[in-house]
Amino acid sequence: MGIQEYRLVKEYLIKIPHDADLLLAIKEAAIRLGVNSGTINVIGALKKAALNYYLQDKKTYQTLHFDQPMEIASGIGNVAMKDGDTIVHVHLVLADKDGRAFGGHLAEGSRVFAGEVWLRALSPAMQRKFDPQTGLNLFDI
Numbered sequence: 001m002g003i004q005e006y007r008l009v010k011e012y013l014i015k016i017p018h019d020a021d022l023l024l025a026i027k028e029a030a031i032r033l034g035v036n037s038g039t040i041n042v043i044g045a046l047k048k049a050a051l052n053y054y055l056q057d058k059k060t061y062q063t064l065h066f067d068q069p070m071e072i073a074s075g076i077g078n079v080a081m082k083d084g085d086t087i088v089h090v091h092l093v094l095a096d097k098d099g100r101a102f103g104g105h106l107a108e109g110s111r112v113f114a115g116e117v118w119l120r121a122l123s124p125a126m127q128r129k130f131d132p133q134t135g136l137n138l139f140d141i
Contacts, residue, residue, distance in 0.1 A: 007123055021110065042076070048067050066102065078126070081126070082129070
């Protein structure tokens with residue numbers, strides 16, 4: 001297996017609007033900026049959140065809903081393409097007011113209180129492809 005190299009093309013700092021859907025706002029920014037491949041860091045806070053947890057045995061996602069303010073303790077992810085569509089894949093660790101942490105895949109429905117994203121564009125574009133063993137759309141490297 002050969003090593004695939006990616007080079008950093010551009011970097012962007014993005015302020016996500018108050019009350020925006022975090023996942024959709026990141027995707028919209030990536031499309032607007034022409035980023036087909038990249039890495040993401042996210043910080044901020046959410047008014048409410050939705051995280052997906054992948055059930056490996058069932059090869060399906062379970063959505064966890066948090067109808068309360070949550071701090072984004074850590075957010076990391078990537079941008080890639082699948083069948084011509086921009087795919088934003090972000091893992092978040094959220095903390096509640098008591099410091100309890102919850103983690104998973106960022107899902108639609110996470111409303112921003114304050115959000116900042118560092119988006120680093122890479123080249124060439126990364127592609128995702130369905131992997132039957134895991135049931136996931138993984139990098140096609």
